[in-house]
Amino acid sequence: MRKMLPTFLKPEALQGYIGMMDVIAQRHFEDSWQGKEEITVFPLAKGYTFWVACKVFLSMEDPAQISKFSQTFNDLASGIFSIPINLPGTPFRRGIKASEMVRKELMAIIKQRKIDLAQGNVAPNQDILSHMLLATNENGQFLNELNIADKVLGLLIGGYDTATASITFIVRY
Numbered sequence: 026m027r028k029m030l031p032t033f034l035k036p037e038a039l040q041g042y043i044g045m046m047d048v049i050a051q052r053h054f055e056d057s058w059q060g061k062e063e064i065t066v067f068p069l070a071k072g073y074t075f076w077v078a079c080k081v082f083l084s085m086e087d088p089a090q091i092s093k094f095s096q097t098f099n100d101l102a103s104g105i106f107s108i109p110i111n112l113p114g115t116p117f118r119r120g121i122k123a124s125e126m127v128r129k130e131l132m133a134i135i136k137q138r139k140i141d142l143a144q145g146n147v148a149p150n151q152d153i154l155s156h157m158l159l160a161t162n163e164n165g166q167f168l169n170e171l172n173i174a175d176k177v178l179g180l181l182i183g184g185y186d187t188a189t190a191s192i193t194f195i196v197r198y
Protein backbone atom coordinates (compact mmCIF):
# COMPACT_ATOMS: atom_id res chain seq x y z
CA MET A 26 0.00 0.00 0.00
CA ARG A 27 2.79 2.43 0.94
CA LYS A 28 4.44 1.85 -2.44
CA MET A 29 1.17 2.13 -4.32
CA LEU A 30 -0.44 5.12 -2.57
CA PRO A 31 1.87 7.86 -3.92
CA THR A 32 0.98 6.78 -7.48
CA PHE A 33 -2.57 8.02 -7.08
CA LEU A 34 -2.16 10.55 -4.28
CA LYS A 35 0.89 12.49 -5.53
CA PRO A 36 0.22 16.15 -6.46
CA GLU A 37 0.25 15.43 -10.23
CA ALA A 38 -2.39 12.73 -9.75
CA LEU A 39 -4.47 14.97 -7.48
CA GLN A 40 -4.43 17.68 -10.16
CA GLY A 41 -6.15 15.19 -12.44
CA TYR A 42 -9.04 14.78 -9.98
CA ILE A 43 -9.81 18.51 -9.64
CA GLY A 44 -12.19 18.73 -12.63
CA MET A 45 -14.16 15.71 -11.51
CA MET A 46 -14.30 16.92 -7.89
CA ASP A 47 -15.54 20.29 -9.10
CA VAL A 48 -18.30 18.73 -11.21
CA ILE A 49 -19.41 16.59 -8.26
CA ALA A 50 -19.29 19.65 -5.95
CA GLN A 51 -21.48 21.66 -8.32
CA ARG A 52 -24.01 18.86 -8.65
CA HIS A 53 -23.95 18.36 -4.89
CA PHE A 54 -24.61 22.07 -4.25
CA GLU A 55 -27.44 22.10 -6.81
CA ASP A 56 -29.06 18.97 -5.37
CA SER A 57 -28.61 19.59 -1.65
CA TRP A 58 -27.76 23.23 -0.84
CA GLN A 59 -29.46 25.43 -3.42
CA GLY A 60 -32.73 27.04 -2.37
CA LYS A 61 -32.54 25.78 1.22
CA GLU A 62 -33.20 28.17 4.12
CA GLU A 63 -30.99 26.16 6.40
CA ILE A 64 -28.63 23.21 5.94
CA THR A 65 -26.69 20.90 8.25
CA VAL A 66 -23.24 20.63 6.74
CA PHE A 67 -21.78 17.48 8.32
CA PRO A 68 -24.18 14.91 6.80
CA LEU A 69 -24.12 16.75 3.48
CA ALA A 70 -20.30 16.86 3.48
CA LYS A 71 -20.37 13.11 4.17
CA GLY A 72 -22.44 12.60 1.05
CA TYR A 73 -20.07 14.72 -1.02
CA THR A 74 -16.91 13.05 0.35
CA PHE A 75 -18.32 9.58 -0.23
CA TRP A 76 -19.36 10.47 -3.77
CA VAL A 77 -15.82 11.71 -4.60
CA ALA A 78 -14.24 8.63 -2.97
CA CYS A 79 -16.51 6.25 -4.92
CA LYS A 80 -15.52 8.02 -8.12
CA VAL A 81 -11.76 8.22 -7.47
CA PHE A 82 -11.42 4.73 -5.99
CA LEU A 83 -14.00 2.77 -7.96
CA SER A 84 -15.28 4.94 -10.85
CA MET A 85 -18.82 4.56 -9.50
CA GLU A 86 -21.08 7.00 -11.37
CA ASP A 87 -24.69 6.19 -10.56
CA PRO A 88 -25.92 8.48 -7.72
CA ALA A 89 -28.60 5.94 -6.74
CA GLN A 90 -26.02 3.15 -6.41
CA ILE A 91 -23.67 5.46 -4.45
CA SER A 92 -26.49 6.56 -2.14
CA LYS A 93 -27.44 2.93 -1.37
CA PHE A 94 -23.78 2.01 -0.84
CA SER A 95 -23.31 5.02 1.48
CA GLN A 96 -26.20 3.94 3.74
CA THR A 97 -24.58 0.55 4.30
CA PHE A 98 -21.20 2.22 4.68
CA ASN A 99 -22.57 4.56 7.38
CA ASP A 100 -23.63 1.54 9.45
CA LEU A 101 -20.14 0.11 9.00
CA ALA A 102 -18.48 3.39 10.07
CA SER A 103 -20.75 3.67 13.14
CA GLY A 104 -19.81 0.10 14.06
CA ILE A 105 -16.12 1.02 14.14
CA PHE A 106 -16.71 3.67 16.79
CA SER A 107 -18.96 1.57 19.00
CA ILE A 108 -18.70 -0.60 22.08
CA PRO A 109 -17.57 -3.99 20.74
CA ILE A 110 -20.48 -6.08 21.97
CA ASN A 111 -21.76 -8.40 19.29
CA LEU A 112 -25.43 -8.72 20.27
CA PRO A 113 -28.54 -8.28 18.09
CA GLY A 114 -29.57 -4.62 17.87
CA THR A 115 -26.16 -3.17 18.79
CA PRO A 116 -24.30 -0.77 16.45
CA PHE A 117 -21.38 -3.24 16.56
CA ARG A 118 -23.54 -6.09 15.18
CA ARG A 119 -25.02 -3.74 12.56
CA GLY A 120 -21.46 -2.70 11.63
CA ILE A 121 -20.32 -6.29 11.16
CA LYS A 122 -23.35 -7.05 9.00
CA ALA A 123 -22.77 -3.87 7.00
CA SER A 124 -19.09 -4.73 6.48
CA GLU A 125 -20.13 -8.09 5.00
CA MET A 126 -22.49 -6.30 2.62
CA VAL A 127 -19.87 -3.71 1.65
CA ARG A 128 -17.31 -6.46 0.97
CA LYS A 129 -19.88 -8.33 -1.13
CA GLU A 130 -20.58 -5.20 -3.16
CA LEU A 131 -16.85 -4.54 -3.57
CA MET A 132 -16.20 -8.13 -4.66
CA ALA A 133 -18.90 -7.80 -7.35
CA ILE A 134 -17.31 -4.56 -8.57
CA ILE A 135 -13.84 -6.19 -8.57
CA LYS A 136 -15.02 -9.22 -10.55
CA GLN A 137 -16.70 -7.01 -13.15
CA ARG A 138 -13.62 -4.81 -13.37
CA LYS A 139 -11.37 -7.82 -13.97
CA ILE A 140 -13.54 -8.75 -16.95
CA ASP A 141 -13.52 -5.15 -18.22
CA LEU A 142 -9.74 -4.93 -17.89
CA ALA A 143 -9.24 -8.26 -19.68
CA GLN A 144 -11.49 -7.12 -22.52
CA GLY A 145 -9.80 -3.70 -22.70
CA ASN A 146 -13.04 -1.86 -21.91
CA VAL A 147 -11.42 0.31 -19.20
CA ALA A 148 -8.07 2.09 -18.93
CA PRO A 149 -5.48 0.40 -16.68
CA ASN A 150 -4.95 3.66 -14.78
CA GLN A 151 -8.64 4.61 -14.64
CA ASP A 152 -8.90 4.56 -10.84
CA ILE A 153 -7.39 3.14 -7.67
CA LEU A 154 -9.18 -0.19 -8.17
CA SER A 155 -7.54 -0.75 -11.57
CA HIS A 156 -4.15 0.17 -10.09
CA MET A 157 -4.64 -2.40 -7.33
CA LEU A 158 -5.78 -5.12 -9.71
CA LEU A 159 -2.74 -4.66 -11.91
CA ALA A 160 -0.17 -4.12 -9.14
CA THR A 161 2.20 -6.98 -8.25
CA ASN A 162 4.24 -7.59 -5.11
CA GLU A 163 8.02 -8.27 -4.94
CA ASN A 164 7.40 -11.84 -6.17
CA GLY A 165 5.37 -10.72 -9.17
CA GLN A 166 2.08 -11.92 -7.64
CA PHE A 167 -1.18 -10.04 -8.01
CA LEU A 168 -3.19 -9.14 -4.90
CA ASN A 169 -6.15 -11.46 -4.32
CA GLU A 170 -9.68 -10.13 -4.62
CA LEU A 171 -10.56 -10.17 -0.93
CA ASN A 172 -7.30 -8.42 -0.08
CA ILE A 173 -8.14 -5.69 -2.61
CA ALA A 174 -11.69 -5.37 -1.23
CA ASP A 175 -10.21 -4.91 2.27
CA LYS A 176 -7.73 -2.31 1.03
CA VAL A 177 -10.42 -0.31 -0.77
CA LEU A 178 -12.55 -0.57 2.37
CA GLY A 179 -9.61 0.76 4.41
CA LEU A 180 -9.18 3.71 2.06
CA LEU A 181 -12.91 4.48 2.13
CA ILE A 182 -12.82 4.48 5.94
CA GLY A 183 -9.55 6.47 6.08
CA GLY A 184 -10.80 9.18 3.75
CA TYR A 185 -14.40 9.43 4.97
CA ASP A 186 -14.80 11.03 8.43
CA THR A 187 -11.40 12.73 8.15
CA ALA A 188 -12.17 14.65 4.97
CA THR A 189 -15.80 15.20 6.02
CA ALA A 190 -14.73 16.74 9.34
CA SER A 191 -12.18 18.99 7.55
CA ILE A 192 -14.81 20.24 5.10
CA THR A 193 -17.30 20.86 7.93
CA PHE A 194 -14.75 22.86 9.96
CA ILE A 195 -13.85 24.90 6.87
CA VAL A 196 -17.51 25.84 6.41
CA ARG A 197 -17.90 26.51 10.15
CA TYR A 198 -14.90 28.81 10.46
Ligand code: HEM
Nearest residue numbers: 026027030034179180181183184185186187188189191192
Ligand atom coordinates in the same frame (compact mmCIF):
# COMPACT_ATOMS: atom_id res chain seq x y z
C1 HEM B 1 -8.34 15.71 5.96
C2 HEM B 1 -8.34 14.43 5.70
C3 HEM B 1 -7.45 13.42 6.40
C4 HEM B 1 -6.90 13.44 7.65
C5 HEM B 1 -7.05 14.50 8.74
C6 HEM B 1 -6.12 12.22 7.76
C7 HEM B 1 -5.38 11.85 8.88
C8 HEM B 1 -4.51 10.79 8.94
C9 HEM B 1 -3.61 10.51 10.03
C10 HEM B 1 -3.48 11.33 11.28
C11 HEM B 1 -2.93 9.38 9.69
C12 HEM B 1 -1.83 8.70 10.51
C13 HEM B 1 -2.41 7.67 11.41
C14 HEM B 1 -1.29 7.04 12.24
O1 HEM B 1 -0.42 6.41 11.66
O2 HEM B 1 -1.33 7.20 13.45
C15 HEM B 1 -3.41 8.93 8.41
C16 HEM B 1 -2.95 7.80 7.77
C17 HEM B 1 -3.47 7.33 6.59
N1 HEM B 1 -4.43 7.93 5.83
FE1 HEM B 1 -5.30 9.72 6.22
N2 HEM B 1 -6.24 11.49 6.62
C18 HEM B 1 -7.03 12.18 5.76
C19 HEM B 1 -7.42 11.79 4.50
C20 HEM B 1 -7.12 10.59 3.91
C21 HEM B 1 -7.59 10.15 2.64
C22 HEM B 1 -8.52 10.96 1.71
C23 HEM B 1 -7.10 8.89 2.44
C24 HEM B 1 -7.28 7.95 1.28
C25 HEM B 1 -7.37 8.33 0.05
C26 HEM B 1 -6.28 8.55 3.58
C27 HEM B 1 -5.60 7.39 3.74
C28 HEM B 1 -4.69 7.14 4.74
C29 HEM B 1 -3.85 5.94 4.81
C30 HEM B 1 -3.82 4.80 3.80
C31 HEM B 1 -3.08 6.07 5.96
C32 HEM B 1 -2.02 5.10 6.47
C33 HEM B 1 -0.71 5.48 5.83
C34 HEM B 1 0.41 4.57 6.26
O3 HEM B 1 0.40 4.09 7.41
O4 HEM B 1 1.32 4.37 5.46
N3 HEM B 1 -6.32 9.61 4.45
N4 HEM B 1 -4.36 9.80 7.97
